[in-house]
Amino acid sequence: MIMENxxxxxMKLFISTLYLSAFTFGGGYVIVTLMKKKFVDExxxxxxxxxxxxxxxxxxxxxxxAVNGAIVVGYKLAGMTGVVxxxxxxxxxxxxxxxLISVCYNAFRDNFIVSQMLSGMQxxxxxxxxxxxxxxxxxxxxxxxxxxxxxxxxxxxxxxxFHVNVVFVVIACGLIGALRTLAxxxxxxx
Amino acid sequence: MIYLQLFLSFLQIGMFSFGxxxxxxxxxxxxxxxxxxxxxxxxxTDLIxxxxxxxxxxAVNSATFVGTKIAGTGGALAAxxxxxxxxxxxxTCIAKLYLKYRNLALLQGILNxxxxxxxxxxxxxxxxxxxTAFWGSxxxxxxxxxxxxxxxxxxxxxxLLQKFKMNPIWVMVxxxxxxxxxSLVVSVF
Numbered sequence: 001m002i003m004e005n006x007x008x009x010x011m012k013l014f015i016s017t018l019y020l021s022a023f024t025f026g027g028g029y030v031i032v033t034l035m036k037k038k039f040v041d042e043x044x045x046x047x048x049x050x051x052x053x054x055x056x057x058x059x060x061x062x063x064x065x066a067v068n069g070a071i072v073v074g075y076k077l078a079g080m081t082g083v084v085x086x087x088x089x090x091x092x093x094x095x096x097x098x099x100l101i102s103v104c105y106n107a108f109r110d111n112f113i114v115s116q117m118l119s120g121m122q123x124x125x126x127x128x129x130x131x132x133x134x135x136x137x138x139x140x141x142x143x144x145x146x147x148x149x150x151x152x153x154x155x156x157x158x159x160x161x162f163h164v165n166v167v168f169v170v171i172a173c174g175l176i177g178a179l180r181t182l183a184x185x186x187x188x189x190x
Numbered sequence: 191m192i193y194l195q196l197f198l199s200f201l202q203i204g205m206f207s208f209g210x211x212x213x214x215x216x217x218x219x220x221x222x223x224x225x226x227x228x229x230x231x232x233x234x235t236d237l238i239x240x241x242x243x244x245x246x247x248x249a250v251n252s253a254t255f256v257g258t259k260i261a262g263t264g265g266a267l268a269a270x271x272x273x274x275x276x277x278x279x280x281x282t283c284i285a286k287l288y289l290k291y292r293n294l295a296l297l298q299g300i301l302n303x304x305x306x307x308x309x310x311x312x313x314x315x316x317x318x319x320x321x322t323a324f325w326g327s328x329x330x331x332x333x334x335x336x337x338x339x340x341x342x343x344x345x346x347x348x349x350l351l352q353k354f355k356m357n358p359i360w361v362m363v364x365x366x367x368x369x370x371x372x373s374l375v376v377s378v379f
Contacts (some may be wrong), residue, residue: 006204008342009210014214015197016227018361021245021246022245022247024243024245025245025359027271028369032199034296034342041268042345051247051261053288053292053294053359053367054288054296056284056294056297057281057284057285057288057294057297059209059210059279059301060208060210060275060294060297060300060301061204061206061209061277061281061284061297062204062205062208062280063205063207063249063273063274063276063277063280063281064204064207064210064214064247064248064249064250064273064274064275064277065210065211065247066246066247066250066368067247067250067274067277068277068281071277071281071282071285072279072281072285073287075281076281076289080282083278083282085347087278088276090363091270091274093245093246094244094245094250094251094340095246095250095254095266095270097244097245097246097350098246098250098251098254098255098258098266099246099263099266100231101240101244101255102254102255102258102259102266102377103236105236105259105267109236112192112373113370115347116366116369116370116373117343117366117367117370118236118239118366119323119366119367119369120340120343120365120366120367120368121230121239121345121362121363121365121366121369121371122235122236122239122259122322123320123324123340123341123344123347123365123369124237124239124243124324124343124344124347124361124362124363124365124366125238125239125319125321125362126319126320126323126344126347127318127344127347127348127351127361127365128242128351128358128361128362129212129215129295129312129315129319129352130316130320130344130348131308131352132211132212132312132359133312133313133316133350134352136305136309136312137309137313140254140277140305140306142309147303147304147310148305148306149306150305151303151310152307152309152310153274153306153310154310155306155307155311156309156310156311156313159216159310159311160245160313160314160317163298164312165220166216166217167202167206167217169205169307169311170206170307171206172312173303173304173306173307174208174300174304175209176303177299177300177301177302177303177304178296178300179374180299180303181296181298181299182299184297184299
């Protein structure tokens with residue numbers, strides 16, 4: 001009886017992650033919201049509060065948020081088997097779509113219309129990134145936190161002017177964050 | 191050997207990209223364009239454009255795209271596996287600890303300090319994409335070589351996004367259409 005139930009859960013988990021991954025445009029933040037809708041509101045498999053913390057884990061751990069979201073939900077529902085099921089469901093759609101596109105890419109790129117399209121879209125994607133960065137940066141500045149603003153300025157100079165490897169910038173800022181949190185906790189305790 | 195190289199490069203991308211969405215972009219650029227020359231800056235920009243228009247995380251899309259280009263389907267599998275392996279290990283461990291202790295303060299503290307850095311890194315990668323769009327892939331930036339049509343399209347797109355809150359995918363398609371139409375008109379006359 002329990003085995004039957006587990007198989008059904010894994011099947012449903014696989015179909016849900018496959019479906020969400022194939023039809024979600026707009027990145028990780030959108031997909032974890034849809035996961036919450038599906039697993040909390042529709043299936044009632046996970047409690048709301050617990051799901052919010054799982055989403056926080058998916059967003060703060062390294063790696064693609066959609067994959068991380070699939071991992072936390074899969075782990076919560078069915079342990080390691082769940083993790084593998086959810087990951088495979090999430091990976092299949094982008095893998096197939098991009099494989100197909102990359103095979104055609106070279107032939108496409110030489111076509112006049114396609115190359116003009118892509119060239120115009122380079123300016124478009126640049127504008128999208130500029131707009132996203134502006135909004136995220138404005139959020140940091142409005143936070144009025146001196147340390148955060150210093151980190152942002154220092155990271156920008158390190159990367160854009162001195163071409164410091166991104167990995168080192170990430171490690172350094174992560175360490176600063178860990179030290180800040182530990183220091184704050186010690187202050188609360190004493 | 192190339193499989194191992196793809197695997198290790200995308201392992202780094204998976205391990206050090208925090209914050210989702212565009213956060214992986216500077217790391218992918220560092221590995222794929224700067225360190226290994228697997229893609230030109232132009233191809234990299236096309237890849238980001240394609241990623242925007244198809245479902246799936248940028249990191250997974252890039253792993254599949256670069257892997258296929260360099261070493262076929264085997265390469266795509268090696269790169270994709272590298273890109274998700276750190277997540278599998280790290281996220282499962284954190285989920286396990288969370289379900290046991292229910293304390294996320296340290297993790298969120300780290301993320302709070304990473305967020306401003308990630309914004310800065312995305313800005314930096316965005317600037318290289320714009321430089322490629324406006325001046326092409328050559329190393330030197332000369333004022334006379336500026337592609338003013340693309341600068342104009344960029345400005346129009348920013349206005350559409352910021353002022354009119356238009357959907358980013360439509361803005362990008364529109365940018366492509368404007369460039370195509372203008373080039374066709376120019377080539378006719």
